[in-house]
Amino acid sequence: MNWNAWIPLLVVASSLLPGLVIFSLAEERVRLRSTLNLAGALVKLALVGWMLWGVYHGRHYETRLALLPDLELVLRAGPLSLLFVTLSSVLWLVTTVYAIGYLEGSPHRSRFFGFFSLCVSATVGVALSGNLISFLLFYELLTLSTYPLIVHRGTEVARRAGHSYLVYTIFGGALLLLGTVWLYTLTGTLEFTPQGFLNSLGEEHHPALIVIFALMIAGLGVKAALVPLHGWLPQAMVAPAPVSALLHAVAVVKAGVFGIVRVVYEVFGVSFAAELGVTGPLAWLAATTIIYGSLRALFQDDLKRRLAFCTVSQLSYIVLGVAIAGPIATIGGVVHLVHQGLMKIALFFCAGNLAETLGIHKVSEMNGVGRRMPWTMAAFTIGAFGMMGAPPIAGFISKWYLGLGALEAGQEWVILVLAGSSLLNAAYFLPILHRAWFQEPPETWPEERKFGRKETAWALLLPPVITALMALGAGMLASAPFSPLGWAQLIAQREFYQP
Amino acid sequence: MNEDIHSISLLIVMVWPLLLAIPAVRSRLPWPGHLAIMPAAVRVILPGDSSFELSWLFFGTEFAIDGEVRWILAMTVAVWLLAATAAKSSKSDPTYDRTTTFFLLTLAGNVGVVLATDLVGFFSFSTLMGYSFYGLMIHGGNAEVQRAGRLYLIFLIVADLVLFEALLLAASTTEDLRYKVVRQAMVGTSSTQFYLWMALVGFVFKAGIWPAQLWLSSAFKSVPFSRALLLGGVPVSMGLLGMVRWLPFGEHAFYVFGMVIQMIGVASILYGALRFFTNATMKMLPAWSIITVTGFFMATLGTGLVYPALWSQYEYLTHPFIASLGIFLAALTFTIGRLQDTRPHPAFASRKVEDLSLWVGKWIGAIRRSSKDRLFGLQSLWRGSWLKVKEQPQRILDWGKPAVLVGGWSAAITMFVLLGLMLAWLAR
Numbered sequence: 017m018n019w020n021a022w023i024p025l026l027v028v029a030s031s032l033l034p035g036l037v038i039f040s041l042a043e044e045r046v047r048l049r050s051t052l053n054l055a056g057a058l059v060k061l062a063l064v065g066w067m068l069w070g071v072y073h074g075r076h077y078e079t080r081l082a083l084l085p086d087l088e089l090v091l092r093a094g095p096l097s098l099l100f101v102t103l104s105s106v107l108w109l110v111t112t113v114y115a116i117g118y119l120e121g122s123p124h125r126s127r128f129f130g131f132f133s134l135c136v137s138a139t140v141g142v143a144l145s146g147n148l149i150s151f152l153l154f155y156e157l158l159t160l161s162t163y164p165l166i167v168h169r170g171t172e173v174a175r176r177a178g179h180s181y182l183v184y185t186i187f188g189g190a191l192l193l194l195g196t197v198w199l200y201t202l203t204g205t206l207e208f209t210p211q212g213f214l215n216s217l218g219e220e221h222h223p224a225l226i227v228i229f230a231l232m233i234a235g236l237g238v239k240a241a242l243v244p245l246h247g248w249l250p251q252a253m254v255a256p257a258p259v260s261a262l263l264h265a266v267a268v269v270k271a272g273v274f275g276i277v278r279v280v281y282e283v284f285g286v287s288f289a290a291e292l293g294v295t296g297p298l299a300w301l302a303a304t305t306i307i308y309g310s311l312r313a314l315f316q317d318d319l320k321r322r323l324a325f326c327t328v329s330q331l332s333y334i335v336l337g338v339a340i341a342g343p344i345a346t347i348g349g350v351v352h353l354v355h356q357g358l359m360k361i362a363l364f365f366c367a368g369n370l371a372e373t374l375g376i377h378k379v380s381e382m383n384g385v386g387r388r389m390p391w392t393m394a395a396f397t398i399g400a401f402g403m404m405g406a407p408p409i410a411g412f413i414s415k416w417y418l419g420l421g422a423l424e425a426g427q428e429w430v431i432l433v434l435a436g437s438s439l440l441n442a443a444y445f446l447p448i449l450h451r452a453w454f455q456e457p458p459e460t461w462p463e464e465r466k467f468g469r470k471e472t473a474w475a476l477l478l479p480p481v482i483t484a485l486m487a488l489g490a491g492m493l494a495s496a497p498f499s500p501l502g503w504a505q506l507i508a509q510r511e512f513y514q515p
Numbered sequence: 516m517n518e519d520i521h522s523i524s525l526l527i528v529m530v531w532p533l534l535l536a537i538p539a540v541r542s543r544l545p546w547p548g549h550l551a552i553m554p555a556a557v558r559v560i561l562p563g564d565s566s567f568e569l570s571w572l573f574f575g576t577e578f579a580i581d582g583e584v585r586w587i588l589a590m591t592v593a594v595w596l597l598a599a600t601a602a603k604s605s606k607s608d609p610t611y612d613r614t615t616t617f618f619l620l621t622l623a624g625n626v627g628v629v630l631a632t633d634l635v636g637f638f639s640f641s642t643l644m645g646y647s648f649y650g651l652m653i654h655g656g657n658a659e660v661q662r663a664g665r666l667y668l669i670f671l672i673v674a675d676l677v678l679f680e681a682l683l684l685a686a687s688t689t690e691d692l693r694y695k696v697v698r699q700a701m702v703g704t705s706s707t708q709f710y711l712w713m714a715l716v717g718f719v720f721k722a723g724i725w726p727a728q729l730w731l732s733s734a735f736k737s738v739p740f741s742r743a744l745l746l747g748g749v750p751v752s753m754g755l756l757g758m759v760r761w762l763p764f765g766e767h768a769f770y771v772f773g774m775v776i777q778m779i780g781v782a783s784i785l786y787g788a789l790r791f792f793t794n795a796t797m798k799m800l801p802a803w804s805i806i807t808v809t810g811f812f813m814a815t816l817g818t819g820l821v822y823p824a825l826w827s828q829y830e831y832l833t834h835p836f837i838a839s840l841g842i843f844l845a846a847l848t849f850t851i852g853r854l855q856d857t858r859p860h861p862a863f864a865s866r867k868v869e870d871l872s873l874w875v876g877k878w879i880g881a882i883r884r885s886s887k888d889r890l891f892g893l894q895s896l897w898r899g900s901w902l903k904v905k906e907q908p909q910r911i912l913d914w915g916k917p918a919v920l921v922g923g924w925s926a927a928i929t930m931f932v933l934l935g936l937m938l939a940w941l942a943r
Binding site for chain 1: 570571572573574575613635638639642646650653654661668672673675676679680683684686687
């Protein structure tokens with residue numbers, strides 16, 4: 017029996033099975049639910065670690081299951097898919113710990129953790145998909161499993177946000193499906209292939225391919241929050257903090273951006289996409305989103321809403337890196353997939369801590385909060401400086417490669433976009449830090465909960481601190497083996513330099 | 516073995532202040548500020564050059580000490596020891612912990628900047644130094660200090676952005692980002708001019724050189740002297756050091772670029788001197804001195820760019836000059852601060868300044884009268900400013916009160932200097 021053929025499937029199942037069991041658990045079975053959650057996360061992490069080691073040493077892991085005549089469900093571990101799977105698995109473990117602490121004592125936890133596990137299974141499925149049809153399947157499953165998490169609070173605002181999310185993402189899914197079917201009629205295959213599988217098509221198909229590209233980018237752009245398809249994301253921030261962390265750093269938006277990366281690299285091929293002339297408009301769209309998101313973030317007083325617009329902006333760095341269509345920019349874009357995840361999840365955890373511990377939801381309420389919650393705000397500070405691209409935090413490495421990639425590709429205008437975005441990042445993050453560290457705190461906080469001598473519960477404090485340190489480590493140890501940067505270089509090498 | 520010890524000692528110089536910046540690590544240590552700088556002081560005294568490479572840090576980076584760096588490190592030690600001594604806060608002070616953290620982070624950044632051998636290392640530690648210094652500067656300060664901090668922060672952000680662009684241009688030209696290699700590589704490429712201007716603007720902003728002196732003068736005006744004494748030794752000196760390390764001196768003649776730097780230098784000298792004569796509160800004395808002295812330094816740098824051979828001949832003087840400047844300014848600020856603490860109204864100290872101030876005022880008035888028709892636009896601005904100064908002469912000499920020069924007066928002097936620059940340019 018070849019175990020390597022089953023490992024990708026086991027990675028998906030490691031969260032799917034516990035999730036299904038959790039649905040059936042009574043609310044009071046806290047310990048069993050937590051054990052199942054954490055055990056699933058740890059098993060997944062171990063399996064992913066095994067595959068990382070194997071792929072690094074040239075082994076292949078692939079699961080193929082018959083789906084329809086001529087169509088298979090394919091799960092395959094390559095460098096690009098493993099980058100996303102590793103990110104999701106590591107952050108899922110951290111988010112699970114956080115969610116256990118965050119939702120302590122709240123209702124409907126079995127439902128929440130059940131969908132939470134389904135959501136991660138779908139994300140891992142998206143990452144490991146070996147062809148477009150498998151991708152599409154998991155992509156839609158992700159949409160459906162995330163909806164209950166967004167509306168979890170059950171308030172009117174949450175329901176409206178959920179409705180908006182469904183409308184946007186189902187519309188996006190339909191566009192993606194249309195593009196996929198059209199592509200299948202032209203090529204007869206949907207298998208993801210390094211450097212794409214379309215360059216053998218004749219020139220007479222080019223107009224159709226341009227339209228297919230537009231359809232797919234529009235479909236994926238909904239989850240990737242590309243302007244003007246981003247409307248659902250700031251609304252969805254009404255969801256509990258662990259869901260926001262999941263949406264913004266681990267699963268949903270990342271699935272959209274990852275889809276764009278896959279379509280450009282493994283469906284069209286970056287050289288062929290550039291030849292078709294579709295990468296230029298994509299770069300401009302990404303640049304517009306970067307600046308637009310930052311400008312909108314500048315005017316938000318709600319902390320999570322400010323972070324949501326920051327996500328809109330930062331995600332497009334990845335798209336920009338892909339659209340610049342060069343090896344160095346690819347490194348910048350792909351590595352930002354991980355870096356943005358680490359920094360953003362730390363920021364959302366911190367926002368959740370402020371809300372849960374002190375009842376702080378607005379930037380204007382954050383005066384002196386650094387004195388009350390120094391560890392949380394230290395993690396927030398690292399995340400914020402990382403987003404600004406300050407060294408030695410991970411964001412600096414991303415901006416460095418994006419900037420160099422732009423210069424290499426002769427697209428100097430990108431430098432201005434990066435500089436403008438950094439300036440705007442500073443403009444909306446530094447006032448928060450100034451308030452938190454240098455303003456006098458109020459006499460009472462909006463809704464303070466006491467945790468003895470600790471600033472908050474351990475389960476809430478450790479995840480932001482750990483993820484902030486990971487963001488710092490990913491920047492400082494960028495040259496170390498197995499760093500996200502090293503892995504991104506491997507991906508770029510395969511895309512651009514292998515015959 | 517000996518080399519290993521030297522390398523390890525260099526690592527300790529950098530890591531020790533960072534470790535002490537963590538409150539739990541230093542909680543039982545007395546005088547953490549003094550202790551943090553000790554390894555650096557020992558390394559200055561230890562003979563011999565050494566270096567160590569951290570291949571895993573960033574993209575791989577190296578730190579080193581040689582004869583030139585030793586000057587700057589010695590200055591750093593002196594300035595920080597002085598600052599640690601001047602800091603009055605004790606452990607009972609509620610702001611002690613946070614102030615000490617910012618103090619030690621700034622120190623760690625400063626030491627890293629001094630010891631870095633490549634552009635990425637310099638930039639990274641300069642970022643740590645710059646933002647931590649902001650915290651140190653404004654912590655516990657009043658509204659005026661906060662305003663000065665905001666100005667500093669704006670200049671810092673823009674400087675960092677511009678320097679990042681320069682860094683990218685350098686990295687796209689050469690993979691090896693050590694100073695010497697970059698200086699050689701950034702000559703005669705398509706991006707040379709852009710790189711030069713970006714680096715110049717970045718360091719002019721960072722060092723508070725005219726016309727970006729606004730944050731520096733605001734900081735001197737409002738920040739307590741125990742922190743103000745760091746202004747000359749930390750942002751200003753490190754800005755000048757950055758210019759020396761990043762710009763391609765001695766490699767090629769850059770006539771226009773060099774002349775612009777010379778002009779900036781001359782303008783700084785004029786501006787600093789004029790402000791010295793017209794706004795000579797003792798507290799502001801170091802500010803105008805810095806602007807004047809950095810003006811001389813800039814004029815020299817400009818000359819070095821125009822005449823590379825001349826630079827090669829006198830290059831060895833730059834590091835001792837920067838070191839002397841940092842120490843002199845820190846000592847001056849420290850002395851003035853101490854005097855201010857012990858003698859709240861020393862009218863004697865400003866008497867001479869008052870005479871000069873009036874004399875310069877009359878001189879400017881004469882120019883104003885003689886150029887009434889040609890400089891009609893500037894006339895009302897000068898007159899208004901001068902009347903305000905004449906109406907309140909005693910406030911100029913007041914100790915402890917905020918400095919009084921009105922914004923319009925400052926604008927007039929700047930315009931005057933710009934006019935002079937334009938005339939000099941046309942007369943070429």
